[in-house]
Amino acid sequence: MTGKPMRSDTERNRKNLIQAAARLFERSENPISMTEIAAEAGVSVATAYRQFTSVEEVLNTYRQEVGQLLLDYSQKQSCSGLLKLEKVSRYWIKLVRERGAAMVPMRNRRGYLERLWEGAEYLLVQAEALRPALRESMEEMDLPDIGDKAVFLWNILFDPREIFDLLNTVGLTEKQVGTQLLSVLVGGLRGFATANEFSLESYKVK
Known part of the structure; x- marks a missing residue:
């Protein structure tokens, strides 16, 4: 009904x-x-x-609306995997530049995954925009599926506060921000997926 x-x-x-x-x-x-x-x-x-x-509810609703724009964009893409991940991530940076200043003050004492798994709608809509592309990207890189740890990592890197920091403090262009964050994201996804074999010794120059 x-x-x-x-x-x-x-x-x-x-x-x-x-x-x-x-x-x-x-x-x-x-x-x-x-x-x-x-x-x-x-x-x-x-x-x-x-x-x-509450004020928090107003802002969460605003963030959900921005997340819905990301989901709509993601669902319109005909590509998949890493290419789709790049397009959706770069579109998010564009949305942040246009609408994200209001989301910067948002901070929560509870963890991202805790809130996501409890069904916070403003997080769910954003996660749904990213989960397929992240999962397909892992497959393209021949890496095991790490579930929502992938969107957890994406959320850390593509936080509006950090995007504005790179744009305004460091002076990067929108394109540079996207390229650098995507580079770190792909490396981080590989790191999460192969963490059981991780050793600092393997990174030392012999």
Whole structure:
């Protein structure tokens, strides 16, 4: 049974609150309150709380929307494996440049996989955009499937905060960021898959 469609004013208020929160987090280094989000959106605090229970929920919804854009892009690709992984990863960097500043303040004390496996929707949609390409990439490299450790590694490397650090602090171009992160990702995937045979001695120059 499908839920009732949102009333137009309710949907409009919800959209305005999400966009307001994104704008505030893009330009503020301090914590943001629901009162500030409501004021930015031009609605009452009571209306804001009817839509969202917390600031975190507003931002998670925003992140889910960005993740959905990544999933939509991923599902439209006709390629697979490493090529698809590259395209999806580079598109994510593009999304981060355009929309990711609001996601930078997001930090959580709980681990990524814990939240993913508990069903956090904003993480699930992003993971679904990447899992097929990561799995196929492992097959192309003749490596065993490492499950969600692959998306765990991708999430560490392609964190919006770190992407902006490479872009703005180091001064890399978007293309350079993608190339360097993909290089590290592929090496990391191989490292995860062959960790049982890992030895520092094997890396020393004889």
